[in-house]
Amino acid sequence: MENSAPLPQPLDLSHHFSYVTKLRQASEVKDLYKYFKANTANLAGGLPHVSYFPFDTLEAGVALPQRLASHQEQTSTRVTVPKESDTVNVKEKIDLSTALQYGTAEGYPPLYTFLRRFVREHLHPNVPYADGPEITLSCGSTDGFSKVIEAFVNPWNPNRDWIRDREGILCEKFTYMSPFQLAKPKGLNIVGVPMDHEGMLPSGLEDVLENWDFRQGRRPHLMYTVTMGQNPTGGTLSLERRRAIYALCQKYDVLIIEDDPYWNLQYGPSNVNYNAEGVSSGYAFLDSLVPSYLAVDTEGRVIRLDTFSKTIAPGCRLGWITAQPAVIERLVRITEVSTQQPSGFVQSLVAELLIGQSRSQSHSTSARASKTAVEQAWHVDGWVRWLEGLRDGYHQRMQAMCGALEKGKYLISENHESSGHESTTTAADDEDVAWNLVTKTQMYDFHAPTAGMFVWVELCLSTHPLAGQVELPKLSRALWFHLTRAPFACLVAPGELFAPSAWAQADSWRFVRLCFAPMAFEDVEALTRRFVDGCAAFWQKKDPSEVEDDIKLA
């Protein structure tokens, strides 16, 4: 972007805030603390004194950022959160006297400051509205989504409210369901949009919005979308499609909730620089990633959810929300009266990992006489290196799974003329096995994911020997149970778990989702083979009663 003209201000979105959100007010206690100066005695706040905290230090053995790239070198270090640091600047002070005290809803100041800078300078250096986005920390993206819904949705009760007041949310036809478990009981209309293996189709979205049937309620003002490593399909939305979809969202005044847990796990070409026309992220790796919707968000209608669940660990329950400042302000108000702030335990330990103590503090942080390793925080360089190492690790996993799936997707039946009996094997490739009568049956198909953790496998159930006798959805169900039993003993995620609308449910039986994340790397191929072998065995069932048994034995 060569913007010499000043960037536009983000739009005023307050017409979208829920009734309850419009009424929220900042805590009055905060006003009081304006009068709190260095020597003021605090007789007001109910803050327990630090001497009553039973934790004296928090410490951790942690990886060095290069661990995932190299198993040879020293890959461990330690971090320590001391009880009290004498750092004065609260944006740099990491200690238990602050982290374990009541804090600010935006997040623990040093961590908030680090993340805000990471977001604005490195992750999204080219957000096209004036002054750029703001952030607030969340207790993970499920919490973040819940707060966004609180901010923008008026619950709707068919027994009490007019249908014209019913609100709606757009999403990919197949998508992650947890958000809709929250949204559905609130009466939100869940509106699936057609998609392909890349993600949502602009033409499909236009069709939905342009021909909206108002007898269903209001035209949706929200979109929930996973655009990188889409869950479950593994697609990544191109910049071109983002522009096309964003233009439709502008036209129909839709807010985009971009949930992006897999943004760093992109398997596309690494020699692309998406920031070539604008400000660089400062890192070739980050520049090579397809950018967020924020990169095309001229109006400030994107609310992005990030999480540490896939980059550090799910149990962190720590993430952040990025959006225009006026939206973040309302989300902070919601946080003040619910979660207040993420736990100081995880905030301070992640702050130590990413930021560390100010240099002058590094020797006073531990009372232990012998330190087995030098404490060494990651800083931005290390964090980016870790993220790239994760990408490389998941890329190898993806290749191992997709290799095994590719190898096994055809069932080869050989009819030996001499013996008259039939033997089967799965074919390594699609070359003909010419010396015998051969039947080659495709059991499933898939696109290798361009990002994320999942392979979305389409079952070719119409090729099954029983396809004419047993309903295909029932065959699909039988296959699922068949796979759970020895010797295959594997659990795959059935398509119905990713189908929030009735329309998607209706053909969700065609799909299963496989994940290459939960096992040791060495096991990815062998465990994928269990699925492949299970399919091969299932495709040899020729008696409907076998399928009945699969379901009955469940």
Add this chain to the structure above:
Amino acid sequence: MENSAPLPQPLDLSHHFSYVTKLRQASEVKDLYKYFKANTANLAGGLPHVSYFPFDTLEAGVALPQRLASHQEQTSTRVTVPKESDTVNVKEKIDLSTALQYGTAEGYPPLYTFLRRFVREHLHPNVPYADGPEITLSCGSTDGFSKVIEAFVNPWNPNRDWIRDREGILCEKFTYMSPFQLAKPKGLNIVGVPMDHEGMLPSGLEDVLENWDFRQGRRPHLMYTVTMGQNPTGGTLSLERRRAIYALCQKYDVLIIEDDPYWNLQYGPSNVNYNAEGVSSGYAFLDSLVPSYLAVDTEGRVIRLDTFSKTIAPGCRLGWITAQPAVIERLVRITEVSTQQPSGFVQSLVAELLIGQSRSQSHSTSARASKTAVEQAWHVDGWVRWLEGLRDGYHQRMQAMCGALEKGKYLISENHESSGHESTTTAADDEDVAWNLVTKTQMYDFHAPTAGMFVWVELCLSTHPLAGQVELPKLSRALWFHLTRAPFACLVAPGELFAPSAWAQADSWRFVRLCFAPMAFEDVEALTRRFVDGCAAFWQKKDPSEVEDDIKLA
């Protein structure tokens, strides 16, 4: 209690659930895991492998339980959460491979199991309904309250809804305001109930409920109450009053939300045994505490909020909710789609502190060669000892503050006849200083708190020399600003911060709340003197312009 008859089942409260809460369903993914057995390959769940967690151990320097009682002995130990424990039982397994993975909304199994037992056997051993209460962990009591409101409240919008549908919540006239910052924007009618220095008055409650004006909306179906160390008044509700109030709640079908962060900070006689007629808690200290509303909850209409904020540290953002099982089940559903679970960092470290590793694990938990201290978890004994130590510590603080307040509550003006000038002092007690013409003016009054962290000070502003010339609320405001400035430089909490209803706001200017928690123990008395001296100086202002200046300079 000598119950030979079986205890009654708790009431079905489902008529009180909000419309949205009634519709919530359990996650379908959970059904799938029924088929997950020991050797099943998990290709379904999006769980990152533990080798991708950069945290190898979590460790902490921690207090021994006796630290607060004795400054002489060794009072420190260490706890370590290892990456992987080979304990098989998930209720005992404390390690990062479980704590940092996706978990269960009820709480981290070992911590949940410990707390559930602590609640049922030690904290509330005599809950009078069949099978006793259930618990679920929360991200602190603010989060817990927010979820309870989600469960039981239909938001109400005056522009859309009938007044007859407006719901209400009862509370003490003066109370902690944070819950009402959540509740007010939802359209809940906040209904203050008359109180005295012990807490809510049954006669006041009866008057409100019996003579309910339905033109204000529905009769309230919820009560929010802080009954031990009431915030701000420091009162503790007797068992007799609990019975009387509970009977009214039965009569009018009200649910009691008991928020009890200060339950262990009770300063009453320690030789009482509240469990003498029933099952002992197993600890004289716990038996000596006025019991929760749960002790009289024959119908299962009490929902109790506990927190580690005051017993470990506010930054934990960790607590639990106790109620009948059917209520807890709905709160778990709400948790699954919002916070999911408290952070595994705090859950595992608190679990290590309270429970520790199974004995067989204690030597494999740390790779470090030299351990400076034996690792020693607290267990229930240590936890109760710590709670009692906190009580003793806060008791001393309370006495230091109340002693200084008592000493200084009168302003003594001596008119020396010889010099004709007037000198003032604050009187150590109320003995007459006979040798001169003396004016003794009471500046404030208070009841020493029977529990908690606060002293609720009633300002006697009508004794101020300017009482006839300046409106008392304005005098109160001027005093507040006057106190913030040197040499007094102290911040007290003005009464208006504790007055959620207009009725309470109207005379909230009569009060300020002082807290004896945030400072070092050694400073409690001196900092209280700043308030006392500030009052003494303020009571000598005789010119209205001085009061104007106090406000103007703010």
